[in-house]
Amino acid sequence: MTLTVAVQMDPLASINIAGDSTFALMLSAQARGHRLFHYTAEDLNWSDGRLWTRAHPVTVQRVAGDHFRFGDPVSLDLGAEADVVLMRQDPPFDLGYITATHLLERIADRTLVVNDPASVRNAPEKVFVLDYAHFMPPTLVTRSLEEARAFLKQHGAIVVKPLHGNGGKAIFRVGPEGENLSALMEVFNQTWREPHMVQAFLPDVAKGDKRIVLVDGEVAGAINRLPGEGEIRSNLAVGGSAEKTELTDRERAICAELGPELKRRGLIFVGIDVIGGEWLTEINVTSPTGIVAIERFDGTDVAGLIWDAIDRRLAERAA
Template identity: 90%
Template sequence: MTMTVAVQMDPLDSINIAGDSTFALMLSAQARGHRLFHYDAGDLNWSDGRLWTRAHPVTVQRVAGNHYRFDEPVSLDLGAEADVVLMRQDPPFDLGYITATHLLERIAEHTLVVNNPRSVRNAPEKVFVLDYPQFMPPTLVTRSLEETRAFLKRHGAIVVKPLHGNGGKAIFRVGPEGENLSALLEVFNQTWREPHMVQAFLPAVAKGDKRIVLVDGEVAGAINRLPGEGEIRSNLAVGGSAEKTELTAREQKICAVLGPELKRRGLLFVGIDVIGGEWLTEINVTSPTGIVAIERFDGTDVAGMIWDAIEARVGEKAASPR
């Protein structure tokens, strides 16, 4: 099966090919003979029931500094000419991102969009996880300084982070004395209109934050991400490092509970974050990462597993009556 794959992502010249999951997916798709197109979400157009974009046919190779080649751009009808759209641009999860999901939702009956745009819109990473409080650390979602102070008093030390942040940005630990808490909440409230996420600080984060990748609801692999010197954040994008790992019994239970719901929602490629082998902190559905590191440590072809699942879904869609 040869498919036309449109990749909605950030500029290709800005990525780190050594660890970028989207680039790994593109390499894997190309190796299977699929045709690749690259476009920016800002180039989407809709009229008279059609959704199209200015897209570049693209070929990729694992050569730093010479990792892609564009052919002349074309007008690509995403509903009629594409088999798959990979929605892989990085957050922020802002109105531009949300609007792209609304537009892509209009072609989802004909073209497979990964991940399902309606489900992505309804399941931002730090909001979707609230559906599973039994696995979460103590958590407060608020804009209130008074409520945050009361939460700090109950839990001794806390972490404050933007509700729609990504990549480990703007995550702050506040100690038991509440140093600068009022100033921090003032900055947060001035910067973001939405509430913020406040969680009990988990000392176990010093031993790592596990990224577990699920493909169509099944565990594909995991890495443990260790924070850098003097950091509480273990995200690879902010200096964390990765190591080989295994799942705990609690993590296996978390995946078993989440898996069927992810599959039902059409969330085919998901990365969940677990601290200390037991505390679920995020369910990443917008542009999850980690597959390159998993392959490096385990030899697991997660990109291939994702394309197996995509090809199966496209086959099902083609066989179903319209």
């Protein structure tokens, strides 16, 4: 069955096609004969129960510098003319992002939105993971310098990061002496109104930070991301590198516990992060990545698995 797929994402011209998961999903959809449309979240409009957007028909190809072709823009009714919406714009998870989930939620009974917009809104990466605190490293959520100092004293070295950050941005290690902790908390409190995440520093991060991708609650594959020289961050977006990996028993237990809840919430494409084979740090649901690297190392067509899961969801709706 040919589907009409609307892809809500960042501008196509700016993506790195060598590793971009959304681009891989678009290539896979196109290979199945689906029609693709591209639009940005800023283009959404709502009136009288209709949600529409100015969208471009698009074709894609894996040719750097010539990876997409737009057709003439059209007004696309997402509730009546689209079968699937891929909500794939990158964070920040701000009010613009949240508003887009509210708008897309209004068509979710007619059009399959991946991931489910209400579930995305209710499961921000570093908040949803608190439901699984028994798998996490020691963690504090706070704006208080006093609490952060007490936590540092307890754990010896800590990492401070924004609660709604992404891509490894603004992650700081503070050593046992607490150098610059007060200045750092001051900057964080001036920059963000919400609390911040403080975690015990895990020396095992030097061995890598594993990204495990789950598709409709089932493990699809994993890569180990290694930090660059002089870095504690292993995100590929900030210079980390990827290597082939296998799951530990603890990681399989984490996935087994998370999987049914992810499936229940309509979170079809999820990437979780695990340090040292045992410490769960994030559950990425907004715009998870990693499927291109998994295919490169394991040969697993994760994009195809995601479209298979989408087909199953559509069949369930039609039954």
